Amino acid sequence: MLRMILITGFLNGGVFAILAIGFSLVFGAAKILNLSHTAIYMATAFILFTAVNWFHHHVLGVVILAIPISGLLAMFLYMLLIDRVKQHQTVVMIISLAVAILFQDVGLLIFGGNYRSISNYIPGYMEVMGIRVLYQYFVSIAAVFLVVIATCLMLYRTTLGKAIRAVSDDMEAATLVGINVGSVCLMAMGLSGVLAGIAAVVAAPLTPVYPLMWMHILLTVLAAVVLGGLGSIKGSIIGSFILGFSESCVVFLVPNGAFLKGAVAILVMMVILILKPEGLFGVVFEEERL
Amino acid sequence: MIIKYFLLLFRIFRKEIAAVPGRLIALTFFTFILFLPAITTHHHILRVLTLAALFTIYAASWDFLSGFAGQLSLGHAGFFGLSAYIAAAANLYLGFSPWATIFLAAIGGVLIGLIFALPALRLRGFYLGLVTLGFPIVLLGLIYVFPDYTGGEMGLYGLDGLTCSLVLDYYVVVLIMISSLFVMWKLTDVNSTIVRTGVVLQAIREDEITARSSGINTTMYKLLAFTTSGFFAGISGGLYAHYMKITGPSTLDIFLSFLPILWTIFGGMSTIYGSVVGVYVLYTFVELIAIYEWATEYKYICLALILITVLLFMPDGIGVWVRDKIEVTCPRCKLGNLANRQTCRSCKAPLRV
Numbered sequence: 001m002l003r004m005i006l007i008t009g010f011l012n013g014g015v016f017a018i019l020a021i022g023f024s025l026v027f028g029a030a031k032i033l034n035l036s037h038t039a040i041y042m043a044t045a046f047i048l049f050t051a052v053n054w055f056h057h058h059v060l061g062v063v064i065l066a067i068p069i070s071g072l073l074a075m076f077l078y079m080l081l082i083d084r085v086k087q088h089q090t091v092v093m094i095i096s097l098a099v100a101i102l103f104q105d106v107g108l109l110i111f112g113g114n115y116r117s118i119s120n121y122i123p124g125y126m127e128v129m130g131i132r133v134l135y136q137y138f139v140s141i142a143a144v145f146l147v148v149i150a151t152c153l154m155l156y157r158t159t160l161g162k163a164i165r166a167v168s169d170d171m172e173a174a175t176l177v178g179i180n181v182g183s184v185c186l187m188a189m190g191l192s193g194v195l196a197g198i199a200a201v202v203a204a205p206l207t208p209v210y211p212l213m214w215m216h217i218l219l220t221v222l223a224a225v226v227l228g229g230l231g232s233i234k235g236s237i238i239g240s241f242i243l244g245f246s247e248s249c250v251v252f253l254v255p256n257g258a259f260l261k262g263a264v265a266i267l268v269m270m271v272i273l274i275l276k277p278e279g280l281f282g283v284v285f286e287e288e289r290l
Numbered sequence: 291m292i293i294k295y296f297l298l299l300f301r302i303f304r305k306e307i308a309a310v311p312g313r314l315i316a317l318t319f320f321t322f323i324l325f326l327p328a329i330t331t332h333h334h335i336l337r338v339l340t341l342a343a344l345f346t347i348y349a350a351s352w353d354f355l356s357g358f359a360g361q362l363s364l365g366h367a368g369f370f371g372l373s374a375y376i377a378a379a380a381n382l383y384l385g386f387s388p389w390a391t392i393f394l395a396a397i398g399g400v401l402i403g404l405i406f407a408l409p410a411l412r413l414r415g416f417y418l419g420l421v422t423l424g425f426p427i428v429l430l431g432l433i434y435v436f437p438d439y440t441g442g443e444m445g446l447y448g449l450d451g452l453t454c455s456l457v458l459d460y461y462v463v464v465l466i467m468i469s470s471l472f473v474m475w476k477l478t479d480v481n482s483t484i485v486r487t488g489v490v491l492q493a494i495r496e497d498e499i500t501a502r503s504s505g506i507n508t509t510m511y512k513l514l515a516f517t518t519s520g521f522f523a524g525i526s527g528g529l530y531a532h533y534m535k536i537t538g539p540s541t542l543d544i545f546l547s548f549l550p551i552l553w554t555i556f557g558g559m560s561t562i563y564g565s566v567v568g569v570y571v572l573y574t575f576v577e578l579i580a581i582y583e584w585a586t587e588y589k590y591i592c593l594a595l596i597l598i599t600v601l602l603f604m605p606d607g608i609g610v611w612v613r614d615k616i617e618v619t620c621p622r623c624k625l626g627n628l629a630n631r632q633t634c635r636s637c638k639a640p641l642r643v
Contacts (some may be wrong), residue, residue, distance in 0.1 A: 005482055033416060070298070071636050081602065083600060085601065085602065085605045086600055087605075088605045088606075090362075090551075090555055090559065091555060091601050091605045093551075094551060094555045094556075094597065095551055095597070095598055095601055095602070097548055098551070098552070098593075098594040098597040098598050098601075099598070100592070100595065101590050101594045102590075102591060102594040102595065102598075104590075105587075105588075105590045105591045105594070106591065108587070109587060109588075109591075215544060215545075219423070219427065219544070222420055222423070223420070223424070226417060226420045230416065230417070260431045260434075260435065262427050262430075262431065263428045263430065263431030263432075264431075266423070266424035266427045267428055269420070269421070269424060270409070270421050270424045270425075270428075272421075273409065273413060273417060273421050274408070274409055274412065274421070275412075277412045277413050277417065278417075279385065279417075
């Protein structure tokens with residue numbers, strides 16, 4: 001029981017963390033609440049599903065191709081739709097929600113509402129301390145940790161990462177030191193799309209794929225991001241793992257727990273926000289304080 | 291005597307309504323929806339328009355809370371669904387008549403508003419929105435955990451209908467909608483000389499610290515905004531339960547929290563008429579094309595496409611966009627005027643400099 005909780009907790013927490021970093025990047029840099037973020041994740045999972053069914057001998061190639069496609073999709077959405085109405089925050093929120101609904105319904109039209117699954121990239125399982133664990137879990141968990149570490153390194157070491165953090169700290173000052181804010185926002189959006197794609201690639205073999213999957217995971221990601229403090233990368237990672245573990249605890253330990261899966265994440269978020277309004281690692285600016 | 295009043299009414303119409311195109315359109319619209327059952331009694335059309343009237347109250351209550359008072363609520367379905375469940379439970383278990391249960395539902399909405407307002411005393415903006423987003427999800431979890439009382443996935447069914455016929459139902463809902471809209475419009479009217487909630491709520495939205503430092507009890511007014519919004523959302527929830535004769539988990543769906551936001555932003559935020567425009571254009575259009583069997587699958591694709599295209603070119607909402615085209619506000623006395631006038635109809639100030 002404990003081992004199952006640990007394994008699913010690490011996997012869920014990691015997937016949430018990848019999604020939450022992407023969400024948090026876009027919120028930090030462009031100051032937009034991108035509700036279509038997990039819809040991109042869903043779309044990538046379906047692209048993967050189709051591609052794996054067509055070219056089932058070249059799974060690795062398909063996986064590597066799916067990731068930049070999702071990045072391009074996010075950048076395309078940003079240039080076509082969000083960039084024009086960036087000043088109106090609620091309008092951006094609604095447009096991204098409309099995009100998510102569009103993806104969901106196109107998915108429903110093409111694939112129907114059934115649960116689908118993608119076969120494991122690496123078949124087989126291993127016995128660890130008495131329980132059978134699919135190899136896929138090891139691969140996915142390893143990939144999750146690599147991606148989280150790589151993203152953090154990118155954000156803290158490279159020029160683009162520094163530019164993104166500069167824009168999220170102070171947009172005007174970033175403009176003054178010669179950072180092209182528009183293109184940095186675009187790059188942040190592309191990066192978040194790539195991260196959503198990676199999350200889809202990692203999670204798709206282990207979770208059911210269906211057009212309505214974006215809603216529940218969006219809520220969890222929102223909860224994780226807010227839990228850690230909006231815009232804080234470290235906070236989103238820690239928040240995601242807290243939620244990943246609390247979800248898997250509830251599912252395995254509480255009777256009828258699967259019904260409460262979504263509610264628990266939200267409840268944890270609500271309690272922490274009411275106790276500590278800026279989130280665990282959020283920065284409070286003077287004008288944001290009540 | 292009667293002629294005198296008639297002439298007075300006519301003068302009001304000529305000076306106050308016919309002079310402002312927006313009001314003329316509003317009057318025509320309300321006359322049209324009041325006489326609609328004389329034109330058609332097709333059951334699908336009547337049903338869609340009744341639900342549109344009901345959702346108008348709901349969308350306007352969101353606009354009251356988030357558009358005017360600036361307290362972003364992403365979990366409005368909490369008001370709607372819980373009051374629908376209250377009405378259903380009072381009707382099924384206690385045997386109250388629909389009128390009593392709708393009143394109870396509205397009171398329930400007020401109480402939920404008080405609970406919703408607790409985080410709003412500490413949080414603001416997107417943080418508040420995300421906490422309120424959580425309420426309906428937690429409630430939904432509770433409903434699934436106690437299926438004996440709440441009906442679980444099936445919901446509570448077999449409620450009493452509002453009245454005995456579709457047309458009467460339509461009139462009941464439309465009349466409640468018009469009176470609720472009137473109350474909300476008056477409460478948010480900035481130029482009102484009777485109540486000052488309109489101007490105070492907008493002050494809180496624009497700058498809460500300044501509002502508080504100029505002596506406004508912002509806590510009280512925020513509570514007022516939440517409870518009023520909850521009251522009207524509760525009315526719409528209770529009406530929904532009795533109109534549909536069933537209350538299910540779908541009334542607490544996240545999507546139902548987002549719908550009033552979609553409609554209101556489509557029509558124009560921070561204007562009560564925006565939510566009317568939004569619901570009657572977007573909802574009615576989307577549901578009326580679903581008359582055709584083949585179109586039901588494309589319903590939400592249509593909704594999303596219309597929403598995206600309209601908001602890209604009119605980010606203030608379609609209602610505000612049209613109003614800006616046909617009306618111009620006098621810079622001195624803030625009265626609305628026909629767009630092609632040169633001077634204000636009341637104070638004769640030049641409208642364009």
